[in-house]
Amino acid sequence: MDLLKIGGKEISSRLFLGTGKFASDSVIPDVIRASQAEVVTVALRRVDFDDPQENMLQYINKECILMPNTSGARTAEEAVKIARIARAAGCGNWVKIEVIRDNKYLLPDNYETLKATEILAAEGFAVFPYMSPDLMVARQMRDAGAAAVMPLGSPIGSNRGLKTREMVRILIDEIDLPIIVDAGIGKPSEAAEAMEMGAAAVLVNTAIAVAGDPAAMAGAFSLAVKAGRQGFLAGLGEARPYAEASSPLTGFLRDRD
Amino acid sequence: MSNVIIKINGKTTEIKEPLTIRGLLEEKGIKPGEIVIQYNGDIIDKNRWPEILLKENDELEILRFVGGG
Numbered sequence: 001m002d003l004l005k006i007g008g009k010e011i012s013s014r015l016f017l018g019t020g021k022f023a024s025d026s027v028i029p030d031v032i033r034a035s036q037a038e039v040v041t042v043a044l045r046r047v048d049f050d051d052p053q054e055n056m057l058q059y060i061n062k063e064c065i066l067m068p069n070t071s072g073a074r075t076a077e078e079a080v081k082i083a084r085i086a087r088a089a090g091c092g093n094w095v096k097i098e099v100i101r102d103n104k105y106l107l108p109d110n111y112e113t114l115k116a117t118e119i120l121a122a123e124g125f126a127v128f129p130y131m132s133p134d135l136m137v138a139r140q141m142r143d144a145g146a147a148a149v150m151p152l153g154s155p156i157g158s159n160r161g162l163k164t165r166e167m168v169r170i171l172i173d174e175i176d177l178p179i180i181v182d183a184g185i186g187k188p189s190e191a192a193e194a195m196e197m198g199a200a201a202v203l204v205n206t207a208i209a210v211a212g213d214p215a216a217m218a219g220a221f222s223l224a225v226k227a228g229r230q231g232f233l234a235g236l237g238e239a240r241p242y243a244e245a246s247s248p249l250t251g252f253l254r255d256r257d
Numbered sequence: 258m259s260n261v262i263i264k265i266n267g268k269t270t271e272i273k274e275p276l277t278i279r280g281l282l283e284e285k286g287i288k289p290g291e292i293v294i295q296y297n298g299d300i301i302d303k304n305r306w307p308e309i310l311l312k313e314n315d316e317l318e319i320l321r322f323v324g325g326g
Binding site: 018019020021022025028041042043044045046047049053054055056057058068069071084085086088089091156157183203205206 | 266267285287288290291292293295300318319320321322323324325326
């Protein structure tokens with residue numbers, strides 16, 4: 001069986017699911033079921049006393065691995081604080097580091113993310129840094145003890161697909177950690193492409209959350225991730241500049257071709 | 258009975274003593290099963306919420322899990 005060994009666990013689903021932006025949290029159980037995801041991300045926020053909402057953890061199957069993110073953090077220090085709170089709240093020791101200071105493109109601050117990764121890995125967290133795909137920083141993340149690296153495909157929530165394809169390919173080639181493409185994947189075909197390239201997993205949120213039928217889209221992503229993974233394992237044929245006949249061209253109609 | 262000023266989620270708030278963390282949550286209508294409390298920088302276990310009496314200049318962070326990617 002093709003299990004993904006990651007963060008001290010073994011999982012079979014290579015589709016990680018984000019839980020933001022759903023029209024209602026109550027659809028999340030159906031979405032998780034259809035996606036077959038075993039890893040689910042959540043965020044921490046201050047309670048708004050004027051608008052107390054429901055506890056969203058009630059919608060997440062207890063067998064799922066929770067991966068709290070540090071969204072809202074603008075510095076390593078803030079990310080570390082959020083991670084510690086989430087662990088103390090009983091979320092386990094997985095954490096997605098997300099340090100963002102840019103509000104237009106929501107691109108991660110690799111430097112602060114690396115600092116947070118170093119601190120939290122030393123504290124025994126399984127650290128999943130969300131980063132811009134940069135080989136040198138990815139190596140530093142690995143050396144700092146990251147459990148995986150999570151390069152973005154395109155800006156968060158943009159549904160623009162694998163714009164960073166060539167850089168992600170380099171990380172897959174060079175970094176001996178699972179590479180999880182996180183952010184920007186807008187269609188099942190793009191998830192399949194990431195998996196065909198050899199990504200260990202993909203993290204999808206917006207594309208599923210804003211779909212006309214989120215549970216059906218979750219099912220489509222699940223199939224795409226499996227197909228892409230199987231394609232990768234099967235060994236893709238080489239791309240060539242010219243045609244190479246699939247049927248024999250020499251025939252019996254004339255003596256010479 | 259006197260009033261003290263504490264900070265809740267970054268906002269200065271006046272409360273009437275004596276009030277425990279648990280009492281404050283009840284007053285605010287927050288169900289205890291769903292939240293995380295940081296009290297003067299430390300995360301406080303649920304069992305201790307009924308014991309801790311809030312005092313002047315205390316800082317409370319009351320957090321919950323929400324959807325996120």
